[in-house]
Amino acid sequence: MGFSGRFGTMEQIPAPIWTLTAGIVVTLISFWVGQHHGLLPEQASEQAPLVDNFFNIMLTIGTALFLVVQGAILLFVIRYRRRPGDEGDGLPIEENLPLEVFWTAIPALIVIFLGIYSVDIFQRMGGLNPGDHTLHTMHTPEQAVAVVAEAPSKTTSDATALLAAAPTPEIGIGASPDVQGKAPDVVVDVTGMQYAWIFTYPDSGIVSGELHIPVGKDVQLNLSARDVIHSFWVPQFRLKQDAIPGVPTELRFKATKVGTYPVICAELCGGYHGAMRTQVIVHTPEDFEAWRTQNQVTATAPVISSLSDRHIEEIGVTPQLVAQVEAMTHHHSPDKL
Amino acid sequence: MAQAQLPLETPLSLPGHPKAWKWYDYFTFNVDHKVIGIQYLVTAFIFYLIGGLMAVAMRTELATADSDFLNPNLYNAFMTNHGTIMIFFWVVPAAIGGFGNYLVPLMIGARDMAFPRLNALAFWLNPPAGALLLASFLFGGAQAGWTAYPPLSTITATTAQSMWILAIVLVGTSSILGAVNFIVTIWKMKVPSMRWNQLPLFCWAMLATSLLALVSTPVLAVGLILLLFDINFGTSFYRPDAGGNVIIYQHLFWFYSHPAVYLMILPIFGIMSEVIPVHARKPIFGYQAIAYSSLAICCVGLFVWVHHMFTSGTPPWMRMFFTISTLIVAVPTGVKIFSWVATLWGGKIRLNSAMLFAIGLLSMFVLGGLSGVTLGTAPVDIHVHDTYYVVAHFHYVLFGGSVFGLYAGIYHWFPKITGRLLDERLGILHFVLTFIGTNLTFLPMHELGLKGMPRRVAMYDPQFEPINFICTIGAFVLAFSIIPFLINVLWSWNKGKIAGDNPWGGLSLEWTTSSPPPIENWEVLPVVTKGPYDYGIEQRKGSTNENEEE
Numbered sequence: 082m083g084f085s086g087r088f089g090t091m092e093q094i095p096a097p098i099w100t101l102t103a104g105i106v107v108t109l110i111s112f113w114v115g116q117h118h119g120l121l122p123e124q125a126s127e128q129a130p131l132v133d134n135f136f137n138i139m140l141t142i143g144t145a146l147f148l149v150v151q152g153a154i155l156l157f158v159i160r161y162r163r164r165p166g167d168e169g170d171g172l173p174i175e176e177n178l179p180l181e182v183f184w185t186a187i188p189a190l191i192v193i194f195l196g197i198y199s200v201d202i203f204q205r206m207g208g209l210n211p212g213d214h215t216l217h218t219m220h221t222p223e224q225a226v227a228v229v230a231e232a233p234s235k236t237t238s239d240a241t242a243l244l245a246a247a248p249t250p251e252i253g254i255g256a257s258p259d260v261q262g263k264a265p266d267v268v269v270d271v272t273g274m275q276y277a278w279i280f281t282y283p284d285s286g287i288v289s290g291e292l293h294i295p296v297g298k299d300v301q302l303n304l305s306a307r308d309v310i311h312s313f314w315v316p317q318f319r320l321k322q323d324a325i326p327g328v329p330t331e332l333r334f335k336a337t338k339v340g341t342y343p344v345i346c347a348e349l350c351g352g353y354h355g356a357m358r359t360q361v362i363v364h365t366p367e368d369f370e371a372w373r374t375q376n377q378v379t380a381t382a383p384v385i386s387s388l389s390d391r392h393i394e395e396i397g398v399t400p401q402l403v404a405q406v407e408a409m410t411h412h413h414s415p416d417k418l
Numbered sequence: 419m420a421q422a423q424l425p426l427e428t429p430l431s432l433p434g435h436p437k438a439w440k441w442y443d444y445f446t447f448n449v450d451h452k453v454i455g456i457q458y459l460v461t462a463f464i465f466y467l468i469g470g471l472m473a474v475a476m477r478t479e480l481a482t483a484d485s486d487f488l489n490p491n492l493y494n495a496f497m498t499n500h501g502t503i504m505i506f507f508w509v510v511p512a513a514i515g516g517f518g519n520y521l522v523p524l525m526i527g528a529r530d531m532a533f534p535r536l537n538a539l540a541f542w543l544n545p546p547a548g549a550l551l552l553a554s555f556l557f558g559g560a561q562a563g564w565t566a567y568p569p570l571s572t573i574t575a576t577t578a579q580s581m582w583i584l585a586i587v588l589v590g591t592s593s594i595l596g597a598v599n600f601i602v603t604i605w606k607m608k609v610p611s612m613r614w615n616q617l618p619l620f621c622w623a624m625l626a627t628s629l630l631a632l633v634s635t636p637v638l639a640v641g642l643i644l645l646l647f648d649i650n651f652g653t654s655f656y657r658p659d660a661g662g663n664v665i666i667y668q669h670l671f672w673f674y675s676h677p678a679v680y681l682m683i684l685p686i687f688g689i690m691s692e693v694i695p696v697h698a699r700k701p702i703f704g705y706q707a708i709a710y711s712s713l714a715i716c717c718v719g720l721f722v723w724v725h726h727m728f729t730s731g732t733p734p735w736m737r738m739f740f741t742i743s744t745l746i747v748a749v750p751t752g753v754k755i756f757s758w759v760a761t762l763w764g765g766k767i768r769l770n771s772a773m774l775f776a777i778g779l780l781s782m783f784v785l786g787g788l789s790g791v792t793l794g795t796a797p798v799d800i801h802v803h804d805t806y807y808v809v810a811h812f813h814y815v816l817f818g819g820s821v822f823g824l825y826a827g828i829y830h831w832f833p834k835i836t837g838r839l840l841d842e843r844l845g846i847l848h849f850v851l852t853f854i855g856t857n858l859t860f861l862p863m864h865e866l867g868l869k870g871m872p873r874r875v876a877m878y879d880p881q882f883e884p885i886n887f888i889c890t891i892g893a894f895v896l897a898f899s900i901i902p903f904l905i906n907v908l909w910s911w912n913k914g915k916i917a918g919d920n921p922w923g924g925l926s927l928e929w930t931t932s933s934p935p936p937i938e939n940w941e942v943l944p945v946v947t948k949g950p951y952d953y954g955i956e957q958r959k960g961s962t963n964e965n966e967e968e
Contacts, residue, residue: 120868136798143788150759150784157762158777162769163699170954171700171765181704184756185749192745192791199741199795206797209734252731254800309570310664312729312804316870319801321729326569327658328665328731343879347729347804347872349563350570352490355875 107148115141125338125363126318127257128206133319135202142191205257207333212251213261250303250331253322257333265301265333267294273304273311273324275350276357287376292361295369296339304330312348315361323348336363438937447542449534450937454541455520456835459828461544462512468552469503470897472496477859477893483880493876495559495575499551502564502582505678506589507548509820513685514631515541515596517827518624520835522600524928525618527609527946529938532602540595547588554581563874565671568645568656568664576649583646590635590642593681597628597635604628609927611946618926618950619708623688626712627681633720634677641670665731672723680719682816684712686823687754690776693830694758696924697773698765701951704757711750718747728799737796744794751787755780768922771845775826778853782818786811789864804874807867813860825852825903832910833917837933840914844906851899858892926950 115137124130161171203209256263269292270281280289294300304313304324313332314321317340322332346357364372444453444460476496479487488496519537523530531537554560560582562571571579604625608617645667647653654660656667687708695702702708724732724740758780767773789811792798802808825848832840862885867873871882878886920929928935930944948955 120865122869132797132801135795136792136801139792139795139798143791147784147788150755151781153759154762154777154781157759157765158767158769161698161762161765161767163766167766169699169766171698173701173952173954174703174764175701175951176704176706177760180760181707181753181757185707185753188752189749192748195791195795196742196745199797200738202797203734203738203741208737208796208800211734252733309573310567310730314804314872316801321800321803323730325664325731327663330731343870345870345872349494349565349567349804349874351574352494352561352876354494355485355490355872355877358879 107145111141111145114144122316127335129319131202131205207255207257211253211255212249213256250329253331255333260299266298267300269302271302271304274307276353278359285377291359293372295366296336296363302332309350310348311346311350314345314347315342317342339363447538449538451519451523451531454537455516457541458511458515462508465503465507469500472500474897477890480886481890483878483883485877490876494561498560498563509682512824525621525926527927527944528607531599533599536595537599540592543588543592547585550581551585554578568667572649583642587639590639593631594635597631600624600628616949619691620688622709623684623712626716627684630677630716634674638674668727672726676723677719682820686820689823689827693772693776693826694761695951696922697768698762699953700761700765703760707753708757711753714750725794728796729803741796748791772826772829774849775822779822782814786814802867805867806863806871806873809873810860810863818856833921834933836911838910838914839917840910841906844902848903855892855895855899859889862888
């Protein structure tokens with residue numbers, strides 16, 4: 082706006098009124114776009130509104146800059162196009178220090194603001210607090226020791242044992258400020274493998290191919306990967322974290338809306354990467370308890386529901402692999418701990 | 419110094435010295451920088467067509483949600499090699515090797531590059547590298563993405579992956595040799611009458627690019643060779659079950675591969691700074707700001723690589739530090755954009771094909787730059803990382819940016835290189851099709867990513883089918899947009915209108931010699947009497963003088 086204004090004063094053709102109108106129109110359009118773009122999926126975690134607000138602010142600023150620059154390009158191209166027969170040169174203007182200072186300083190101020198604001202947003206998301214050590218009462222050292230002791234088991238490699246016994250995650254999204262220093266309400270161990278997610282509930286021994294969590298509770302996912310890097314992503318939660326062989330990671334969040342959302346692998350993990358999808362079911366607390374009770378009772382039933390026949394036929398998830406997964410996850414079953 | 423000046427005293431009329439090259443000279447180990455430049459451009463363009471066909475195959479697969487056109491492993495091989503070819507075998511060699519070699523000596527008034535044999539060697543590393551890459555398809559093709567993250571790259575199609583590594587190391591070596599050559603050439607060989615503030619901005623951009631390539635490329639080579647050892651010789655640099663660490667690879671890879679983005683865009687920025695003033699008939703606005711912002715991008719650009727790893731194994735402080743450093747890059751980039759827009763103001767703009775592509779670049783790079791800012795902040799990147807939003811972003815900067823810039827450069831310098839003009843009607847048709855195709859293909863991808871579609875997938879959630887179908891139509895438009903260009907180049911090269919030495923009325927030194935330039939460029943070296951962008955200054959001086967006389 083000031084940008085076109087300066088151009089106005091330089092040639093004194095666009096009247097200040099015209100520039101002011103353009104400025105107001107650009108501002109109004111940008112604010113409208115920032116609020117009504119409809120480009121983001123629904124919000125289902127406490128982090129989602131934080132991310133979206135930040136995105137909307139950047140989209141508003143971005144739209145304004147986009148319109149001003151594109152408008153200037155179009156205006157100049159039309160206005161200063163060469164007329165037939167005119168072989169002369171344009172105005173020999175080589176620089177304008179105030180103008181150059183202006184368009185260096187304004188973007189600099191914008192990015193400094195965005196930089197500081199993104200640290201604030203990230204802190205409120207829990208991004209500065211992965212591995213909040215005071216709270217891992219659910220993950221007792223004994224459990225890790227128990228797994229290590231069984232390491233030479235025939236169905237799991239040493240690597241698996243090492244991974245299972247890996248220390249508390251220190252990378253990912255941790256406790257948001259309101260739950261800092263507290264233990265999470267629900268802990269789920271999430272294992273990525275070609276091409277499935279396995280969700281293990283250490284306190285109940287449930288193993289599932291879908292993630293079930295209660296709404297409004299503080300949930301911690303401990304992410305690990307068995308073969309290659311995978312990435313756990315729920316678009317409606319606006320949360321993503323790689324599951325990395327050898328590097329434990331975590332995601333800690335509260336789901337805010339009951340419903341079923343996709344769980345997507347976002348890191349290339351092989352030919353069927355695109356099929357590595359399952360879902361997260363956010364229950365009411367009562368439904369979650371019911372689900373837990375039911376599944377604890379039928380713990381011997383086939384549990385890996387995401388490994389459908391299609392997976393087994395097309396993707397090559399072999400019965401041996403399923404057996405291996407189940408054997409691995411049984412390390413966490415309560416009777417063995 | 420004495421050695422560098424030697425070519426100046428070598429007269430063209432030496433007995434036995436060829437006057438012009440024959441067609442077969444372009445297939446030999448020729449040391450003329452113009453021959454090498456053309457070798458790079460033509461080879462790179464062939465790879466561009468191959469990489470483009472892979473893209474068309476992928477978009478055909480993605481027209482529907484199911485995996486029903488390509489085998490998923492072949493899809494991944496195309497995806498991997500599309501990226502690899504477009505970066506390492508098209509944009510980098512065309513922009514740096516092609517335009518850099520052809521133009522830098524001509525622009526600074528030198529008879530050749532500082533190390534002509536090294537230059538030829540650097541080019542001739544490319545064909546075997548390309549052959550190796552294509553041959554890797556006999557073994558399934560590398561399938562781990564152009565990023566080749568272990569462990570996936572160490573367990574998938576390992577023979578092809580090893581060939582892929584060797585190919586990249588070869589072109590990386592070529593890039594290092596080229597970088598040394600450009601730095602020495604620009605530093606030592608410009609005509610004595612040219613002051614540093616008269617150095618064309620393309621040469622400033624090449625200087626920044628070469629410094630960046632020299633610092634970062636060896637790191638990529640290290641990362642990849644360790645990967646090669648892990649795959650073939652039982653080492654465990656990146657094997658977590660044997661004490662290795664997969665994250666180290668990502669740091670080594672991105673320490674090069676983020677700067678690689680600037681390797682692909684800085685020379686293009688240089689092309690922009692040459693094309694726009696000539697066709698706007700105006701001095702470049704803010705010469706110093708543009709020259710120094712290239713160097714600023716080069717320095718800051720070395721410290722932003724972790725923004726590719728915000729969801730990887732990176733601790734919070736790293737995510738925050740690199741958010742801020744990434745955002746800072748937007749400032750010098752913005753300075754360039756604003757300077758070019760200001761150059762248009764008050765000009766007499768010739769809307770020919772070269773200028774249309776330059777303006778198209780300006781328009782689309784703004785969008786790519788702005789989406790880049792959103793991606794640079796960790797909170798938003800955590801949502802959109804590894805989604806189609808990223809694909810949309812980098813195609814706006816690399817296709818809307820680099821490829822449009824390469825086209826602008828081709829339309830601008832084709833008359834100098836061949837002595838003939840390209841046909842304007844075909845050129846404008848080419849521009850219109852490319853502009854529509856680019857936006858149709860890549861604009862909808864922003865929404866795909868934000869709404870939840872990951873990248874690098876052969877099969878996806880059916881809810882995304884309608885938008886993907888639009889992208890696929892756009893890709894076909896892009897594929898067809900090549901046809902008028904190919905016809906134009908092939909026809910004009912032989913039968914086009916004779917261009918003359920200086921068809922655009924350019925002031926930089928390459929326009930002071932004949933088209934095409936003779937071997938060793940000038941009979942008598944030019945003397946620099948004015949700046950490369952002094953459009954309209956004589957005119958104004960002339961008119962004030964007349965006034966005084968009256």
